[in-house]
Amino acid sequence: MSSWLRSLGRVPSTFGAAAAGTPSNGHAPHAAGDDDATSHDGPGDPASAGVARPELPPRPSVMAAGGVAAATPPDVPAADDGDGSAGGVHRITRKTNYWFEREISVVERDAEQSAVEWAQKGLPRHDVPRTEPLEPEQVLAKRCSQLFRDWQLRVKTRMQDAIEESGRELGEHVGTVRAKVARLETVAHDLADREQRIERLRRESAQDERPVRYASMIPRWGFWAGAIALGTVEFMANFPVFRLMLPMNAALAKVASGIADGVDPESLGAGLTMLLAEWATHLEAVVVAFVAVIVLVVLGKFAGTSARAWFALRAEDYPTAGRTVRAHQRDHLFKGGASVLGIAFVLMFLFASRGDIAGLTAERVRQDSIAVASAETRLADAQASRDDAASVTRNEELLQLRDVLLQHQEDERYATTVQRNNVPILLLNLALVITAAVLGYAHAHADLGEKRGEHPDLVRLRERCVELRAEQIAVDHDARAAAAQANLAASRVSHLLAAHPLRGWESKARRLESVIARFRGENARARGLDPANIRAFDEPPQLDLPPVDERMGLAEPAEFARLRDELQELALRLAALAPRAMPRESAASA
Amino acid sequence: MMQTHSRAAALAAAALLTLVVAACRDAGADPPAAGTQYIVGVDISGSRTPTQLEEAKELLTDVVGRMRNGDRLVLVETYQTGTDAARQWDGAIAPPRNAGRLTAGDRKRAERFRSSAAMIARTFFDTTRSRQIASTDLFTTIQRAADYAKAGNGRPTTLLLLSDMLHSSGPVDMEKSIPDSTWIARRKAEGRLPDLRGVCVFAVGGDVGSARGARARAFWRAYFSAAGARYADEQYRNMISDAAEVRCP
Numbered sequence: 150m151s152s153w154l155r156s157l158g159r160v161p162s163t164f165g166a167a168a169a170g171t172p173s174n175g176h177a178p179h180a181a182g183d184d185d186a187t188s189h190d191g192p193g194d195p196a197s198a199g200v201a202r203p204e205l206p207p208r209p210s211v212m213a214a215g216g217v218a219a220a221t222p223p224d225v226p227a228a229d230d231g232d233g234s235a236g237g238v239h240r241i242t243r244k245t246n247y248w249f250e251r252e253i254s255v256v257e258r259d260a261e262q263s264a265v266e267w268a269q270k271g272l273p274r275h276d277v278p279r280t281e282p283l284e285p286e287q288v289l290a291k292r293c294s295q296l297f298r299d300w301q302l303r304v305k306t307r308m309q310d311a312i313e314e315s316g317r318e319l320g321e322h323v324g325t326v327r328a329k330v331a332r333l334e335t336v337a338h339d340l341a342d343r344e345q346r347i348e349r350l351r352r353e354s355a356q357d358e359r360p361v362r363y364a365s366m367i368p369r370w371g372f373w374a375g376a377i378a379l380g381t382v383e384f385m386a387n388f389p390v391f392r393l394m395l396p397m398n399a400a401l402a403k404v405a406s407g408i409a410d411g412v413d414p415e416s417l418g419a420g421l422t423m424l425l426a427e428w429a430t431h432l433e434a435v436v437v438a439f440v441a442v443i444v445l446v447v448l449g450k451f452a453g454t455s456a457r458a459w460f461a462l463r464a465e466d467y468p469t470a471g472r473t474v475r476a477h478q479r480d481h482l483f484k485g486g487a488s489v490l491g492i493a494f495v496l497m498f499l500f501a502s503r504g505d506i507a508g509l510t511a512e513r514v515r516q517d518s519i520a521v522a523s524a525e526t527r528l529a530d531a532q533a534s535r536d537d538a539a540s541v542t543r544n545e546e547l548l549q550l551r552d553v554l555l556q557h558q559e560d561e562r563y564a565t566t567v568q569r570n571n572v573p574i575l576l577l578n579l580a581l582v583i584t585a586a587v588l589g590y591a592h593a594h595a596d597l598g599e600k601r602g603e604h605p606d607l608v609r610l611r612e613r614c615v616e617l618r619a620e621q622i623a624v625d626h627d628a629r630a631a632a633a634q635a636n637l638a639a640s641r642v643s644h645l646l647a648a649h650p651l652r653g654w655e656s657k658a659r660r661l662e663s664v665i666a667r668f669r670g671e672n673a674r675a676r677g678l679d680p681a682n683i684r685a686f687d688e689p690p691q692l693d694l695p696p697v698d699e700r701m702g703l704a705e706p707a708e709f710a711r712l713r714d715e716l717q718e719l720a721l722r723l724a725a726l727a728p729r730a731m732p733r734e735s736a737a738s739a
Numbered sequence: 740m741m742q743t744h745s746r747a748a749a750l751a752a753a754a755l756l757t758l759v760v761a762a763c764r765d766a767g768a769d770p771p772a773a774g775t776q777y778i779v780g781v782d783i784s785g786s787r788t789p790t791q792l793e794e795a796k797e798l799l800t801d802v803v804g805r806m807r808n809g810d811r812l813v814l815v816e817t818y819q820t821g822t823d824a825a826r827q828w829d830g831a832i833a834p835p836r837n838a839g840r841l842t843a844g845d846r847k848r849a850e851r852f853r854s855s856a857a858m859i860a861r862t863f864f865d866t867t868r869s870r871q872i873a874s875t876d877l878f879t880t881i882q883r884a885a886d887y888a889k890a891g892n893g894r895p896t897t898l899l900l901l902s903d904m905l906h907s908s909g910p911v912d913m914e915k916s917i918p919d920s921t922w923i924a925r926r927k928a929e930g931r932l933p934d935l936r937g938v939c940v941f942a943v944g945g946d947v948g949s950a951r952g953a954r955a956r957a958f959w960r961a962y963f964s965a966a967g968a969r970y971a972d973e974q975y976r977n978m979i980s981d982a983a984e985v986r987c988p
Contacts, residue, residue, distance in 0.1 A: 410844020411836060532862065537828045540862075541855040548851045 238648040241311050245303045249296065253660055256292050260285070260668040268675030273685035275678055282691055286665045290692050293661035298695045300657065304650045305701050315641040316706025322635030323712050326719045329628030333621060333726045340617045343610050350604045354469045361470040362596035363461035372592035376446055376585065383442040383581050386574070387499065391434035391441075392427070393506050393564055396513070405430035444495050448488040449582040453589025455485025462597075464605075471605045473597050492582055500575050507568040510561040517554040524550050628723055635716050639709075646703055654697045665690035773834040774809025776891040777802060777985075778884045781863045782817040782902030782944070784875040786914065789866055791944055794978050795901035796864040798943060801982035802899065803856045808845045809834035811894055812856050813887045814863055817902060818876035825880065828859050829887065876908035878933075885933035885966070897939045898968070899985055904945035904955055904975070917954045920961050927965050935968035939987035942975045 263285045267273065273283055282290070365372075397405060408426040412419050428435045458481035464471035524547040531539035567574065669690075673680035680686050779799055783792060799814075806812060811831035818825045832852045835845045877900070888896040905913040911922075926932050940963050946952030956975045963970035969987050979985060 407844070410842055410847060412843050413837075413840050414843045414846070416840070532858075535862070537826075537859050537862070540859060541830065544855045544858055545851055548854055552847075 238308070238645065238650050241307050241645075242304050242650050245300065245307060248303065249300045249657060252296050252299075253293075253657075253664070256289065256296065256661075256664055257667055259292075260289050260664050261671045263289075264668045264671035265675050268672045271676065273672075273683065275676075275683040275685070278684040278687055280688075282688065283685060285668060286690060289664050289668060290690070293664050294693055294695065297657065297661055301651060301654075301695070301697065305703070308645060308648070308650050308701065308703055312642055312645045312703060313706055315638045315645065316709055316712075319635055319638035319642060319706075319709070319712050319716075322631045322638055323716050323719070325631035326628055326635055326716065326723070329624050329631060330719050330722050330726070332624050333628060333723070336617050336621045336624065337726055340614060340621065343614050343617070347607060347610050347614070350468075350607055350610070354604050354607075357467075357469055359467065360596070361462070361467050361474065363457065363594060365594040366591040367588070369592070372588055375588045376450065379581055379585050379588070380442050380446045383445055383578070384438055386577065386581075387441055388428075388431075388434060388438040389563065390499070390503055390506060390567060391438045392431045393510055393560055394502055395431070395433045395437065397430060401430050441495055441499065444491060445578070445582055446585045448491045448495075449585025450589030450592075451488035452485050452492065452582075453586035453591075454593040455481035455488065456586065457590045457593035458595065459485075461593075461595075468604045468606070470597055477595065477597055496575065496578055496582070499578060500571060503567050503571045503574060505568075506564040507561065510557060510564040513557045514554065514561050517550065517557050521547065521550045521554050625723075625726070632716065632720055632723065635712075639713050639716060642706060642709060646705060649699045649701075651697055651699050651701060654699075658694055658697075661694060662690065662692050665692065773838075774807060774811065774832065774894055776811040776813065776888065776894040776896040777806070778813040778815065778887050778896060778898045778938075779860075780815050780817055780877070780880045780884060780898070780900040780902060781860075782875055782877070782880075782900070783864060783866075783868060784817065784819075784872045784903075784907075786875070786905060786907070787903055787944065791903070792864050792866060795944055796861060798979055798982060798985075799860045799863075799899075799901060800857050802985055803853050803860055805982050806832060806849065806853060806856070808832050808841060808849050809894070811891065813884070814860060815880055815883055815887070816863060818879040818883070819872055819874045819908065825883070826863065827883070828863075830856055830859075874908045875902065875906060877902060877904065877906040878911075879908075881935070881966075882933045885935050885938070888935065888938045895939070895987075896937065897941065897985060897987065898935070900940070900942045900944075902942065902944050904942050904959055913955060913958070917951065917958050919958075923958075923961050923965050932962070932966045935963060935966035938968045940968040940970045940974060941979070941985050943977070943979050945975055945977060947975065947977050 267283075267285065273279065367375075405426065408430065409423060412422045412426065416422075458478050462474045462477065464474040464478075467474055524543065528540060528543035528547050531543045669680045669683070669686045673683055673686070779802070781795070781799070787795075803812065809832060811829065813829040814827065816826040830852060832849045833845070835841050881898070881900075884898050888898065907914050911918055923932070942959060945955060945959075947956060956972060959975060960970065960972060974987075
């Protein structure tokens with residue numbers, strides 16, 4: 150008796166817990182059952198099954214031959230290894246059904262084993278009627294009842310879990326749709342705002358017909374007259390400085406002297422002739438002074454022209470020609486900057502040259518004085534020797550040297566004066582340069598009317614519109630995808646709520662009811678009797694299965710109704726934002 | 740327009756070049772003969788007092804100072820007894836490049852010449868040598884002046900004798916006796932008088948107050964007349980304060 154009781158005691162823990170009266174909250178057995186199903190009942194892990202149930206006797210060949218196929222646990226498809234929450238009702242309940250099949254197979258095997266053990270002991274006696282159910286039948290009945298109750302609980306739990314998961318997914322997708330629709334509305338607003346600005350700028354550009362130009366303030370001849378006068382004054386002011394800085398060689402000095410000797414000092418043209426002769430014999434100084442003058446006047450003119458380009462036009466005043474104006478000003482920026490730099494260098498060069506010129510001329514005077522003293526000595530020697538020819542020659546030399554000395558002394562006085570007035574001369578040079586700049590400023594003219602383009606903001610606005618449209622397409626795509634997912638989740642929740650996962654429970658009940666019949670049949674077969682000849686089996690099997698509620702009372706997820714309404718509203722807003730992509734009617738139906 | 744500017748620039752350059760080349764060519768040209776030739780006989784013999792020598796020097800300096808372009812100056816120290824050579828110096832101022840218009844070079848050359856000539860002229864009045872000279876050979880000096888006058892290259896010649904006009908060399912010693920006109924006639928007949936035709940002669944420093952002086956002046960009048968010189972008694976002076984007077988009418 151104890152052995153069969155022990156054998157009957159090898160029941161699943163859930164059954165044991167239920168039999169011991171341990172209350173179940175509905176999740177514990179589910180979790181335990183899931184663990185059982187996934188840990189040692191899978192067909193892919195037969196070894197673990199053997200370890201979990203080592204005491205299970207091998208199935209009798211009779212049972213196999215008897216076609217008790219239902220006792221063999223069915224294979225579970227690999228695709229069903231998931232939690233089952235993502236599929237329909239079948240997918241959710243398939244694993245639970247498998248669990249049920251496995252558990253009932255165990256019960257049936259135990260029933261057969263118990264029947265054999267009782268048969269070996271000749272129990273129950275075939276001739277003794279029983280008023281009470283046999284003990285093994287009582288145990289089997291309890292286990293079947295527990296199994297049926299656990300199956301219902303498991304199905305309900307898994308269904309509720311799937312509903313909650315779908316509700317959570319619905320919430321997430323609705324949130325995504327909400328964010329995307331909000332972003333789409335912002336993008337649409339920005340896009341509309343920029344398109345309005347583009348249109349407004351185009352209208353303004355079409356109405357803006359002001360000429361982009363500035364005219365010369367003085368006539369052409371006035372500019373050239375001023376420039377020539379400036380150049381002449383500048384040349385006259387600077388040439389003596391360069392003449393002193395760049396002394397002639399002996400041959401040129403002789404030529405210069407010859408030219409100067411040929412001039413009638415009392416004639417009207419003596420000054421001009423001497424000036425031309427001086428320029429001709431101081432060619433280097435003329436070239437340098439001329440270049441300096443050209444540089445100052447031309448660069449001054451350039452600086453003035455560039456300043457005009459900057460002050461006469463403002464890109465802000467001509468929006469449609471802003472780029473052209475800026476290009477024009479950029480061009481003049483380099484020219485003006487380089488001109489100012491060149492002017493500064495030339496003026497610094499002139500200033501430094503004048504600052505050192507007195508020393509140069511003083512050195513020449515000193516050398517000339519030495520030469521004169523030497524010539525005087527030679528003359529005295531010639532006179533002492535009473536050599537009239539030599540005296541005359543020496544005297545001629547002395548007179549020539551004295552002339553040179555006199556000229557250089559005059560140069561020294563001039564150079565000293567120039568050096569002393571270096572700063573005022575610099576100011577004069579600056580004034581001349583400024584005059585040249587003013588001339589250039591006044592004479593500058595430009596006409597940029599033919600180079601009018603579109604408003605510079607249009608390019609930026611168009612580029613931003615392109616970006617916004619691209620973002621609009623991407624966000625719209627994401628919003629629609631999220632809305633589709635949300636609709637899918639909502640549909641799934643509705644589907645699961647309306648489902649009857651316990652439908653067909655009658656077959657399972659009949660399967661459970663067959664367990665006691667199987668016990669009686671196997672006991673009789675082992676004893677070589679007909680079950681009908683065993684009096685203890687006269688009473689029909691008693692199996693008290695719990696009632697079945699097919700509706701199950703599945704709870705709707707929290708805020709499901711609100712999320713569904715919001716999803717509908719978001720679909721309408723989305724359709725309003727992109728009516729061509731999603732007509733309003735479709736959105737409403739969605 | 741561009742072509743016009745180029746043409747104007749080329750013309751200006753050509754004009755400047757022409758001016759320079761012309762100036763160079765003129766500077767090296769040989770000037771034509773013009774001006775006056777001054778032949779100055781300087782007598783610093785011991786018979787002359789320092790004051791006379793100083794006045795003569797001043798006059799000569801003044802004459803030199805008045806020389807112009809084209810003038811020529813010949814300084815001849817009076818010959819002495821026993822010598823066949825006397826100190827002589829000559830020089831000329833280049834004539835002006837353009838007739839009637841002096842250039843700066845002309846003026847400069849004249850100035851330099853005047854400077855040199857004045858310097859040389861001063862050396863002709865060396866008082867230390869004056870004491871050593873005891874004789875005055877005026878005839879030889881005038882003879883040499885006549886030779887210089889012929890080399891005047893067409894210039895009118897003025898002979899300025901800065902002397903007491905008392906020849907004292909050889910057989911004639913005018914400090915003792917002054918020859919008469921027959922001596923002059925004889926010398927002329929012998930062809931021993933200088934050819935002073937066209938030469939303006941001035942004698943400055945002679946004694947014009949004494950009887951001997953008067954005789955000497957008469958002698959020299961006859962002598963210069965016989966030599967063909969342009970001479971008058973008023974050109975025989977003891978002193979000429981203004982060199983401008985050294986000029987024949």
